[in-house]
Amino acid sequence: MSMERMMIDSELKSRLHSSLPSQRAEAAEWLKTNYSPSLIPIILDALEKESVPTIRRALAVGLKLAQSGERDGICAESSKTVDTGKLISILDDLAGLIRHETDPAIGWLRRAAAREIPNFESSETNLYIETLRRRIISLETLAAAHRIPNWTRTTLYDVIRDCKPPDLESDRLIGKGIERQDYIDTDWRLMNLIVANALKNASEAALTLHPSQTEVWLETGVSDTSFWLSITNRFDGDSFDFDHVAHTGSSNKVDHKGLGISAMRMAADRLNYDLTLTATGGTAFFSLTGTRFHE
Structure with missing residues (x-):
């Protein structure tokens, strides 16, 4: 095993066993696009000790990918990993695009309605606009495929x-x-x-x-x-x-x-x-x- 590989494994172990859930979550998410059969023992050890459900699920995904790589004879540098990373990037870009394109439009709609409707703040129109805004934010969050929930x-x-x-x-x-x-x-x-x-x-x-x-x-x-x-x-x-x-x-x-x-x-x-x-x-x-x- 190369010195670089040993350093990566050591850092990964440290983060997966951190007392901070945020660090463990980041390490678990990293595994989804940097999986390798050699990491299976590290993931299994982390799964055994992890108590947070969302982090356990991320680790389970990383384990499945690593085991798939073991069966197919591939590793993190394979085209499969590149495709996975590309998909995640596309979904994250889509999430940002949803917000970028809809936020201004909702703002324009709200300003126009406020000018034209008496008592706009308490109006049914304002209620529907706010409902639309919340639904779009929800879809943006869902589109970001690997975004950890904001509890x-x-x-x-x-x-x-x-x-x-x-x-x-x-x-x-x-x-x-x-x-x-x-x-x-x-x-x-x-x-x-x-x-x-x-x-x-x-x-x-x-x-x-x-x-x-x-x-x-x-x-x-x-x-x-x-x-x-x-x-x-x-x-x-x-x-x-x-x-x-x-x-x-x-x-x-x-x-x-x-x-x-x-x-x-x-x-x-x-x-x-x-x-x-x-x-x-x-x-x-x-x-x-x-x-x-x-x-």
Whole structure:
């Protein structure tokens, strides 16, 4: 083994076993584009000791790539690594482009509306513009394929308040167990993408029914270590489940290819949350569960 290789391995070991989660996360992300069969023992040792779910998942990806390199007889300098790095670069550039192209347009829209609409700040137009801005930020975050979630503390009450579609009337949303003190750690951008899509889908599906069946039921709960959130609604259509829609890209909506559900799944995977969606007997049930606090 060359002296340079030994120095790289030593630095990698040091970072993977750092007391700072940020350093361990950076090292785990580095492995995704610098994998090599020779690093497999180092990754396995780090996996055994790592307790943070997102870092464990990044290490698992690095391990899989390293093991694939071992089977194919390739290493980090191979064309496969170059292609992976290029893909990551493209996705990161796309994330930046989304923000670069939409931020000014939303600013222009907001300024024009403020000039033309009396009491703009409290208007429904302002509410819809803000909803659009949050959705675009969420998509930008999702597009950056290897960006580590930005964990911040919030409450399930605030999540629901920020994610409720403007056209979902309050009297149609029936809440249970929603407490202002139900604190959780999450990345609000990715969480917004999941919950806003789930509420929108439930609301739209229920609106196709008789006015007496358009309610959307939402329940939340927490334990010392985890949280859960569920959404239930009536719908008119065939039975389906989440895996079928996510893999086939089809749903019950006309001209709809299940892209919102795919985005929800990607965001949940990034946060290491469990997401289920089933529909049978005219009732759809969505559930999201995850670790309550991030170390």
